[in-house]
Amino acid sequence: MNIVIIGSGTMGAGIAQTAIQSGHRAILTDPDSASRQRAQERISSGLQRGIERGRLPESLDSYLDRLSIKDAIPNSDVNWVIEAAPERSELKQKIFHDLDERYPSTVWLASNTSSIAISKLKVNASRHPERIGGLHFFNPVPRMALVEIIRGMDTSDEYVTAARKLVASLGKTGIVVPDRPGFLVNRVARPYYLEGLRMVDEGVAPMETVDQVMEGAGFPMGPFRVMDLVGVDVNLSVTKSVYEQTYYDERYRPHGWQEQLVERGYWGRKSGRGFYRYE
Amino acid sequence: MNEPLWMVGTTDPHEGWHQGAALDMVPLSDADLDRAQGAAWVVDSSAGPLDKKRQRLRMLEGLGVRAALTASTTATLAAQQTWLTGSMRLVGCDPLLMMAGGSVQTVVQATDGDLAWLSAVWPDRKFVGVADSVGLVFSREILPIINEAVDFFSQGVTEDEIDQGARLGLNYPRGPLAWAKLFGWPQVFWGLRALQDMYGTRFQPHPWIRARLGSSLLDGGE
Incomplete structure (x- = not known):
């Protein structure tokens, strides 16, 4: 299949790498040349690692032959378009409007949004809303086995069937979830972070203890280590998005401590300091 | 450490409690509580209903039990202490974390002696003190x-x-x-x-x- 991916950031590049690893052709698009360059390097080094570790049987050139990185999307020979642009509703709404106008109804359109409702993203795509849904991949895409398939308002059963096939062809497990803020995974995970923040703030236990207890129960990382890994800012952004989209449901109220860290630039491992120090 | 460790509040204790335990943990139904008479330690794993838990702890105290490791995620240890006269010491714990087999267990108001006893009973687990709060961690x-x-x-x-x-x-x-x-x-x-x-x-x-x-x-x- 020919899969167009819009946006060459971490997620877009990861989806493109996964697609070419699985035998598909990927057309990765981004208007920013520096971002395209970074994606090319990221994908090449990811593939090289996989080859060296014996996980990928083909040569690097063979995989890269199935990858094109361009500044604009093609007009034809497309089966799927997966949008992985920055998490801004207006931007994504414009992208889906344009895609819906450009492509015939046989081209499936998906958003990789992590928290914005699919029905909201396709409000301006009125030609064929039934072929638009969500495919939420997890970071790092080549390694994470799950994809949430999101059925938005008017998304057809045929879309869900096609999405299941695509996800399976990528070697991943698809679960069909409702179009709710945060979908399933980000929604279920919110208390892990928020109660951790609250209980430390209330003096129930220090964050090191909270992390140790959860890790001792089999969780790969306690909530504070996870937030530092994914980015304190990214985690806060998802929480805020869920909080706002649920009309300020108390369960998802962001915590001021996290906000303070973000304002100070303590974004986690990527900045050398988050809840923990990494210098 | 030779006597069995009586476990009350359940007739079917979850294997998570037994996992790695150096003592035989023997369940006692509420009808048989008098078998725990004078015991050094009893475990009350129940999280509810609280009226039954209160009644059970009072009976154990009346039987001269000296200390209880009690589930304290649904009623704080402070609340449970108000149910008793004070002759039976209480140490709080998280029963779900025990059932999960967590290698780091949370306890409330455990003295150094209590921690030594807990580590002797469950040598594979580490016990850390946390504040007395519903839900613990x-x-x-x-x-x-x-x-x-x-x-x-x-x-x-x-x-x-x-x-x-x-x-x-x-x-x-x-x-x-x-x-x-x-x-x-x-x-x-x-x-x-x-x-x-x-x-x-x-x-x-x-x-x-x-x-x-x-x-x-x-x-x-x-």
Whole structure:
């Protein structure tokens, strides 16, 4: 299949790498040349690692032959378009409007949004809303086995069937979830972070203890280590998005401590300091 | 360390409690509590109903039991101490974390001597002190996760998909509904309700849980 991916950031590049690893052709698009360059390097080094570790049987050139990185999307020979642009509703709404106008109804359109409702993203795509849904991949895409398939308002059963096939062809497990803020995974995970923040703030236990207890129960990382890994800012952004989209449901109220860290630039491992120090 | 460790509040203690224990843990029904007469330690693993737990702890104190390791996630240790005269010492713990087989266990008001005893009984586990609060750490984390998952289940997402989502998308060791099955739905309900009483409506048990359990758990004037 020919899969167009819009946006060459971490997620877009990861989806493109996964697609070419699985035998598909990927057309990765981004208007920013520096971002395209970074994606090319990221994908090449990811593939090289996989080859060296014996996980990928083909040569690097063979995989890269199935990858094109361009500044604009093609007009034809497309089966799927997966949008992985920055998490801004207006931007994504414009992208889906344009895609819906450009492509015939046989081209499936998906958003990789992590928290914005699919029905909201396709409000301006009125030609064929039934072929638009969500495919939420997890970071790092080549390694994470799950994809949430999101059925938005008017998304057809045929879309869900096609999405299941695509996800399976990528070697991943698809679960069909409702179009709710945060979908399933980000929604279920919110208390892990928020109660951790609250209980430390209330003096129930220090964050090191909270992390140790959860890790001792089999969780790969306690909530504070996870937030530092994914980015304190990214985690806060998802929480805020869920909080706002649920009309300020108390369960998802962001915590001021996290906000303070973000304002100070303590974004986690990527900045050398988050809840923990990494210098 | 030769005498068995009496376990009350359940007639079917979960294997998580036994896991790695250096002592035989022997369940005692409420009708047989007098067998614990004068025991140095008793474990009360029950999280609810609280009226029955109160009655049981009072009976144990009356039988001259010297100390109890008591589940304190649904009633703080301070609250449980008000039920007693003070002759039986209490150390709080998280029963769900014990059932989960956590290698780092949370305890409340444990002295150095208590910690030494706990480490002797469960040599593979580390015990750390935390503040006396409903939910402690693990229950406060895991129960709202289960409650969120139930919301999806009640909307038609299958149990398998929910648990796969948490395991594959978050790398959790079990899916939320698998955790709930491990603990039992009554434990989930009692835990959430106690958290709701203490911290507010964000912990309100999902109506599906309440419907599943019927009204039986609401009897008894908790």
